[in-house]
Amino acid sequence: MLDTLPLQATRLLPFKAPFDWQRMLNFFAARMTAGVEAVVDGVYLRNIEFNGSVGVLSVALAPQTEHLVATVHGPVSQHIDALVEPISHMFDLYATPHEIDLGLSSDPWLATLVQARPGLRVPGAFSGFELVVRTIVGQQVSVKGATTIVGRLVQRAGVQVADSPIAQLAWRFPTPEALAQVDLDKIGMPGKRVQTLQRVAAAVASGELSLSVSHGDDIVRLRRQLLAMPGIGPWTVEYIAMRAWRDPDAWPAADLVLMNLMTLHDPSLTRLALHKVRAEAWKPWRAYAAMHIWNSAADVAGKAKGG
CATH class of the missing domain: 3.30.310.20 (DNA-3-methyladenine glycosylase AlkA, N-terminal domain)
Structure with a gap:
């Protein structure tokens, strides 16, 4: 071991x-x-x-x-x-949980979620590239479905670890170069999403796209750069900002779980624009609000929800 x-x-x-x-x-x-x-x-x-x-x-x-x-x-x-x-x-x-929980608790609904789950954090990612891949694969796909496809990507383009001391850790995640060049035919994704994935991988491999963040200006730049790429929309960018770039106010507004639960709580929220307005009250901690709402769904369903 x-x-x-x-x-x-x-x-x-x-x-x-x-x-x-x-x-x-x-x-x-x-x-x-x-x-x-x-x-x-x-x-x-x-x-x-x-x-x-x-x-x-x-x-x-x-x-x-x-x-x-x-x-x-x-x-x-x-x-x-x-x-x-x-x-x-x-x-x-x-993270500063007392400050975050205090800020979110100004909303009565969020206050009940915070009270039920003290110390809830926003899980990050060891590799920004790895999370970008996961997020693109996860567009309009369930958590389980995305996880299955990412596993297939590793089998196609990853590096096998010889003599791994732990049986579950037999692979390293594909490099941007490998993922940009591998044949992804019949991987289980629509052709356009495959193109998006490999376009982003090629941009990272060439240095055209750097996913490193050292200050807030980098996040603004990266948001614009990713949104300008075909196949990348606001949900993808905000989810990446939440987890890879550690933006505490990132908000994946079009996430179906978030939208459904917000409407369930307040039936007057009938369209995306109204959801966005409601979420304004949760600034500057909207990423944590998303985690609380996702976890409330996970607790009811007994399984992972969101992202």
Whole structure:
């Protein structure tokens, strides 16, 4: 297992309580890419590549402390200090739950959702490119359907990991170059969506599209750049902004689960423009409002909803 790997490094990553670790794990577990990541016994695991090195990341909740334990196994462990920030973003550890919950609780409906799920975070992504792929695949497709197709993409274009210490982690996610060039015939997506996916992969591979964000101006630029690409609409961009770019106010307004639940709560919300107006009250924390609404649906249905 992982403990037998010759190289590893561990860091304790602090967060502000409360933190709903189980819902974070549930979200990742419902969307995990087979072969690339796994949730096992309360631990999140995945194959990673960073600065030219590869290895395995494991993240768990530290008992009785306000920290996560992040351990990097294999050659990539030499980059553990540089990995602290992206891992912290992935698990939304810089969030200020008291401030967020207070802001959302000004709306009576959101107040009941916040009270039921204290410490709910917005799950991020280790790889911006990986999330972009997932989001494009997920256009007008169920969570389960998108997860199945992403698994097929890994089988077509990913890198198989020889002698993986964990059976569930036998693959690394495809590189932009590989995904741009692979034959995706009969992958289970409409032809135009395949074209969109490979167009974006090629743009990332060539450097035309950089998914890195260091400040708010980058997010504005990236929103415009993605929206200008055929096959990319507002829902896709806002979902990416929520999770990859850590925009706390991103709002995937056209999401069907969000729209249906908002209308169920308030039947006067009969069209998208009215939904957008209602969501204005949740600024600057609309991404967290989306997570609360999605989780309310998941609790009722007993399965993952949204994204």
